[in-house]
Amino acid sequence: MLSRQYGSSPLIVFTSIRAHWSLIRQLTRREIVSRYRGSFLGVLWAFLHPLLMLAVYTLVFRGAFGLRWGREGESALDFGLLLFSGLIVHALFAECIQRAPYLVVNHSNYVKKIVFPLEILAWSSLGAALFHAIISALVLIVFYGFHHHSLHWTMLLIPLLLLPLALMTIGISWVLSSAGVFLRDLGHASGPVTTVMLFLSPVFYPVSVFPDSYRVLIYANPLTFLITQAQDMLIWGKSPFWIGIVGYCVCSYLVAWVGLLWFQKTRKAFGDVL
Numbered sequence: 001m002l003s004r005q006y007g008s009s010p011l012i013v014f015t016s017i018r019a020h021w022s023l024i025r026q027l028t029r030r031e032i033v034s035r036y037r038g039s040f041l042g043v044l045w046a047f048l049h050p051l052l053m054l055a056v057y058t059l060v061f062r063g064a065f066g067l068r069w070g071r072e073g074e075s076a077l078d079f080g081l082l083l084f085s086g087l088i089v090h091a092l093f094a095e096c097i098q099r100a101p102y103l104v105v106n107h108s109n110y111v112k113k114i115v116f117p118l119e120i121l122a123w124s125s126l127g128a129a130l131f132h133a134i135i136s137a138l139v140l141i142v143f144y145g146f147h148h149h150s151l152h153w154t155m156l157l158i159p160l161l162l163l164p165l166a167l168m169t170i171g172i173s174w175v176l177s178s179a180g181v182f183l184r185d186l187g188h189a190s191g192p193v194t195t196v197m198l199f200l201s202p203v204f205y206p207v208s209v210f211p212d213s214y215r216v217l218i219y220a221n222p223l224t225f226l227i228t229q230a231q232d233m234l235i236w237g238k239s240p241f242w243i244g245i246v247g248y249c250v251c252s253y254l255v256a257w258v259g260l261l262w263f264q265k266t267r268k269a270f271g272d273v274l
Contacts, residue, residue, distance in 0.1 A: 013167070013256045020120045027120065028127030035128070050084075050136040054143065057083050077147050078235070084140055085234045086203035086227040089161070092133040093169050093223060094194035099125050100173040101180030101187040104270060111270045118270070119263055122173040126166060133162070140234060152237030160245055161226050161233070167252035168222060171259030178266045181273050201227050 009015070017024060036045055058080030103121040110116045137158060145151050180186045200221050207228070210218055218224055225244060232238035 024123045027124035031128045050139040088136045095129040098190045100176035103177040154233040164248040164252040167256040171255035174259035174263040178263045
């Protein structure tokens with residue numbers, strides 16, 4: 001399969017995934033299976049891990065620290081589900097960003113294979129992260145349904161948040177995977193950066209509890225909008241902020257487009273460095 005040169009068309013992001021969809025799907029499946037290979041429970045851990053995390057978050061942050069969101073009638077499980085919904089968004093982003101600087105470096109054997117489309121490494125990484133995010137979201141929805149004996153119709157609109165999140169993440173991943181070839185320190189910096197983004201987002205507390213002087217940092221975090229929308233749609237049953245989502249989709253696609261252009265432009269030097 002020849003690695004296609006997509007040019008600079010604004011549609012190259014969709015062209016790249018359509019042209020190599022079969023290979024992306026195979027690599028994603030292999031990545032998910034390899035993560036659980038050799039374990040006794042296998043892929044069942046994909047369900048058990050979010051269950052354990054939900055229990056830990058509820059017990060530690062609500063039970064031990066006594067944190068509350070400040071809503072009337074809020075139970076311990078409600079707080080845990082609120083926190084968990086924000087962590088699903090952050091975990092998807094953080095998993096891809098932390099792995100991105102190593103994608104090309106760890107697959108250096110592919111670099112000199114002209115027939116291999118290196119840009120799909122980021123797609124397969126995103127696909128595996130999306131798989132785990134969807135499993136976690138299903139666990140959250142099931143627990144919410146058992147607790148409240150009903151579900152919000154707005155839960156059906158969660159894919160509207162996954163689209164801009166995926167586009168933004170893949171764009172940044174392309175930039176980092178390319179830059180990671182030339183600057184190996186990026187791999188060490190990505191973890192602390194995503195941790196800072198976690199604490200500068202409304203995951204553990206609502207935005208209202210942050211001092212006014214810090215709120216500019218909270219809103220500058222690109223995850224803040226998606227996290228608050230996920231909480232509103234999954235937990236509170238609020239309709240999405242349509243204008244904000246459309247604007248976020250446009251900006252995220254621009255990030256993905258520029259990221260792929262950068263990756264395609266710099267990939268010619270990968271072989272010389274690796």
